[in-house]
Amino acid sequence: MKEKILSIIYAALNDASEELGKPELARPGPETHLYGRKGHLDSLALVNLLADVEQRVADDLGKAIVLADERAMSQKRSPFATAGTLADYIELLLSEG
Amino acid sequence: MGRVFVITGSGKGIGREMALHYLAQGNVVAGCSRGEPSIVDKNYTHFQLDVADEKAVVAMVRTVRKSHGVIDVLLNNAGIAAMNHLATTPMQTLQKVFATNVFGSFIFLREVAKVMMRAKTGRIVNFSTVAVPLRLEGETVYGASKAAIEHLTRVAARELGSSGITVNAVGPAPVDTDLVRSVPPEKIDALIARQAVRRFGTFADVIQVVDFFIDPRSSFVTGQVLYLGGAG
Ligand SMILES: NC(=O)c1ccc[n+]([C@@H]2O[C@H](COP(=O)([O-])OP(=O)(O)OC[C@H]3O[C@@H](n4cnc5c(N)ncnc54)[C@H](OP(=O)(O)O)[C@@H]3O)[C@@H](O)[C@H]2O)c1
Numbered sequence: 001m002k003e004k005i006l007s008i009i010y011a012a013l014n015d016a017s018e019e020l021g022k023p024e025l026a027r028p029g030p031e032t033h034l035y036g037r038k039g040h041l042d043s044l045a046l047v048n049l050l051a052d053v054e055q056r057v058a059d060d061l062g063k064a065i066v067l068a069d070e071r072a073m074s075q076k077r078s079p080f081a082t083a084g085t086l087a088d089y090i091e092l093l094l095s096e097g
Numbered sequence: 098m099g100r101v102f103v104i105t106g107s108g109k110g111i112g113r114e115m116a117l118h119y120l121a122q123g124n125v126v127a128g129c130s131r132g133e134p135s136i137v138d139k140n141y142t143h144f145q146l147d148v149a150d151e152k153a154v155v156a157m158v159r160t161v162r163k164s165h166g167v168i169d170v171l172l173n174n175a176g177i178a179a180m181n182h183l184a185t186t187p188m189q190t191l192q193k194v195f196a197t198n199v200f201g202s203f204i205f206l207r208e209v210a211k212v213m214m215r216a217k218t219g220r221i222v223n224f225s226t227v228a229v230p231l232r233l234e235g236e237t238v239y240g241a242s243k244a245a246i247e248h249l250t251r252v253a254a255r256e257l258g259s260s261g262i263t264v265n266a267v268g269p270a271p272v273d274t275d276l277v278r279s280v281p282p283e284k285i286d287a288l289i290a291r292q293a294v295r296r297f298g299t300f301a302d303v304i305q306v307v308d309f310f311i312d313p314r315s316s317f318v319t320g321q322v323l324y325l326g327g328a329g
Contacts, residue, residue, distance in 0.1 A: 044259065051211035055162070064155045068207070 001094070005087040006030060008060055012052040013083065020045055030084030039081070046080060057090065065093045099124035099140070101165045103158070105148050105205055106175030108132045110274035111224075114300040115172055115307065116141065127161045130175065148175045148201025158208040170311050171209040171221045173202045173246075178276050180284070183237045191238050198242035203249060206264075210257055218261040220311040223250045225268040225322055230329025231291055235284070243268075247322050254320030263319035265310045270326035272298040293327020 010028045017025035025032065025040055033039045035046045050067045058064050072079050072089065079089030102119050106112035107128025116126045116136055125140045134143030142161075146153035161168060177197045179190045202223055213219030225243045228236045247266055254264040270292055271277045271285050289295050306323050309315060 048214055048260075051214050054211065055215065058159050059163070064152075064159045066151070066155060 002087055002091055004061070005057075005090050005094075006083065008056045009053055009083045009086055009090075012049055012056060015052065016041070016045065016049050028083050030082065030087070032083045034082060034086060035080040036078055050080075053086070053090070057094075061094070063094055065090065067093075069093065100169035101161070101167055102126045102170045102172065103161060103168055103205070103209060104128045104172045104174060105201065106130055107143070108135050110276060111269070111272060111300060111303055112172070112174040115174065115304060118300075118304050119170075125165060127157070129157060147197075148205065149196040151204050154201075154204045155208055158205075158212065162212050167216050168209050168212045169219065171205060171213075171219070172307065173205050173221065173223045175201055176224055176243075176276075178236070178239045178279075180235050180280055181238070182235060186238055194238050194242050195245075198239075199245045199249075202246050206249065206253055210253070210260075210262060213262045214257070214260045216261075219257075219263075220315075221253070221257075221262060221264040222307050222310050223247075223264070223266040225250075225266045225324075227268050227270045227288070227292070227324050227326065227328035229268065230324055231288070233288065250322060251320045258319060261316070263310070263316065265319060266322045267303060267306045267310070268322055268324040268329070269303050270298040270324070270328055272300065272303065289326075291328060296326075298325050 013025045013028045013032065017023060022040055035041050041049060054065060054067055077085065079085050102124055104112055104116050104126055107116040108130030113135060116128050120126050120138050120140055127142045127144065129144040129146050129148065131145065131147050133145065144157040146157060148154060175197060177194060179194050181190065206221060209221065223246050225247050228240045229243050229247060233240060250264050250266040257264060271288060277285060302325055310318065
């Protein structure tokens with residue numbers, strides 16, 4: 001499941017890379033920084049990425065999730081730090097049904 | 098080609114009339130209310146839900162997007178009113194009015210905005226009331242909920258402006274629907290007396306404003322609240 005989620009995030013990052021003109025996002029891995037101190041995305045780009053990922057999860061996995069969860073906003077280690085932490089977080093949301 | 102509309106509170110009143118109007122123009126409409134559908138049309142789909150039920154709204158927006166790919170217009174119309182002096186207003190009234198008017202409008206705004214952000218275009222119209230600028234006595238809770246919607250409208254317009262999405266609000270003067278039928282007639286008369294044009298509003302008056310806001314040529318009109326009847 002984790003691999004499937006990562007591939008969804010990578011697809012969304014590929015699109016974002018083109019749109020934002022950021023080639024460093026074109027070949028993403030689990031360690032790719034999204035948001036925060038070393039992040040490649042500003043807050044608006046993050047919001048767009050999350051909206052995109054939510055819709056891809058709905059289309060590809062048939063599950064409706066809302067990434068703007070209370071916990072995501074309050075966790076010490078932000079789930080939006082890297083592609084890997086985002087995938088872990090989505091896996092958690094999916095496991096909760 | 099028709100556009101894809103999401104209209105909340107399409108079971109009766111203003112929401113139902115708007116749905117019929119946009120269907121007649123050849124658009125696709127997804128509507129919702131807690132009650133049974135009251136429109137039968139091949140381009141109409143009804144979702145029986147409470148707008149404050151986040152899970153149900155997320156599922157509805159997802160279904161509409163899956164069926165049509167895009168959502169062009171959101172008319173955030175579902176709303177309930179409450180008339181009461183603040184000294185005798187129970188807590189439940191606040192909870193009910195805010196749940197439907199503020200939370201419901203917000204959840205739809207958020208979910209539909211995410212779909213529109215991907216498309217880089219969209220039109221959102223929220224529903225306020227002349228009770229806000231007129232500071233109507235007896236409607237503290239209803240007015241406060243609509244004032245909150247006006248603020249959501251203005252800030253959302255800024256946050257979504259770069260995505261090609263406009264967010265505006267219409268503030269109807271009294272229109273003869275179930276919502277105002279529970280208000281004592283002398284109260285309505287007093288309200289109408291404070292308007293510049295002293296008559297009831299009609300469905301067509303409201304639709305006229307909505308038509309303007311959702312026009313593709315209105316891409317430079319956003320963050321505005323337009324009151325009918327010259328109130329405010
Ligand atoms: N009529 C006026 O004079 C006037 C003036 C100013 C502003 N407005 C605003 O215009 C909007 C429409 O008003 P209206 O006069 O058409 O009211 P209405 O005739 O009472 O219709 C309201 C619609 O919203 C639905 N609704 C209410 N609560 C809901 C909920 N929690 N979840 C889902 N659907 C819900 C109702 O269906 P169910 O009950 O089956 O759920 C109904 O279809 C409201 O926002 C109102 O505040 C109206």
